[in-house]
Amino acid sequence: MDVYLIIGNPGTRKASIIRSLTGCFNRSLRDIQLQGVRNPLRFYARVGTIQEKNTTIEEFVAEVRRTRCEAVICCLAPEASPTDPERCPDAKAYVSGFKAVGWRIKAVAVLGQNGGGLRAANLRQYPLAPVAPINATAREIRAQFGWL
Numbered sequence: 001m002d003v004y005l006i007i008g009n010p011g012t013r014k015a016s017i018i019r020s021l022t023g024c025f026n027r028s029l030r031d032i033q034l035q036g037v038r039n040p041l042r043f044y045a046r047v048g049t050i051q052e053k054n055t056t057i058e059e060f061v062a063e064v065r066r067t068r069c070e071a072v073i074c075c076l077a078p079e080a081s082p083t084d085p086e087r088c089p090d091a092k093a094y095v096s097g098f099k100a101v102g103w104r105i106k107a108v109a110v111l112g113q114n115g116g117g118l119r120a121a122n123l124r125q126y127p128l129a130p131v132a133p134i135n136a137t138a139r140e141i142r143a144q145f146g147w148l
Contacts, residue, residue, distance in 0.1 A: 001064065001103040002041070002071040004145055007078055007091050007118065008111030012130045013137070014075040015047045017111065020138035021147070022073060029067055033148040044069040051081040051088035057097035071106070078116025091116040109141045 006014045022030045024045035031040035044067045050060055064072050076095075081088035095105060095118060107122045108115075111129035124144050129137045142148075 001069075001098075001101075002106045003098055003103050004071065004073040004106055005091075005095070005108045006073070006075045006111060006141075007108060007115055008075075008129070009078060009114050010049075010052075012111035013134060014049060014111055016134050017109075017129070017138055017141060018045060018047045018073060018075060020134055021045075021142060021145075029069055032071075035146045035148055041071050042069045044072045046072070046074045049075045049077045050094065051077045054081070054084065054088060056087055057089075057094055060094075061097070061101055061103075072103075076116075078110075078114045078118070092118050107145045109144060111137070 006017055008014050018024065022032070022043065022045040024030055024047055027044070027046045030043045030045050032043050033040045044064050055063070076091040078091050080090045098105065105120060105122065108118065108120050110123060110125040113127055115123065115125060126137055126140065
C-alpha cells in the first residue's frame, strides 16, 4: 500500500487540500493518474484528521483494507489527540504503525510549521499553506506527489 500524507495543526487547511486534490468530500475511492504510470491508481481518500476522528492505527488500516485500493491519502495531526493520546497517538506513531504493516510512505506534505518531528526524504513543508490560496498549495503538493 502506498501512502500519501498531509500533516498539520488545526486550521492549516488539511481537509481543503485533500478535497482539492481528490474531489472527495469525506471518504471515497478515487482514480488518480500518476506521472509516468500508464493506468490510474485506485486511491482511498479520507478527509479529516485521523486522530480527530478518534480512529486508531489498527482501525484505519482495517478501514483501508476493506476498500481494496492500491494507495491512500489521509490527514494526520502532528501531535497525539489531547482527549485520548494512547488511543490516537502522534503522526510519528501512525507512520510507524503503517510501516509495520508493510505500507510505503510515498510522500509527506506538512502544512504550516509543525511536522511533529517527523523526518523523511520525501517530506516537504509548506509553511504558507494556512494563508496561501488553496489551489496554489494543492498545485505544489500535486507536483510533489507526482500526480497529474
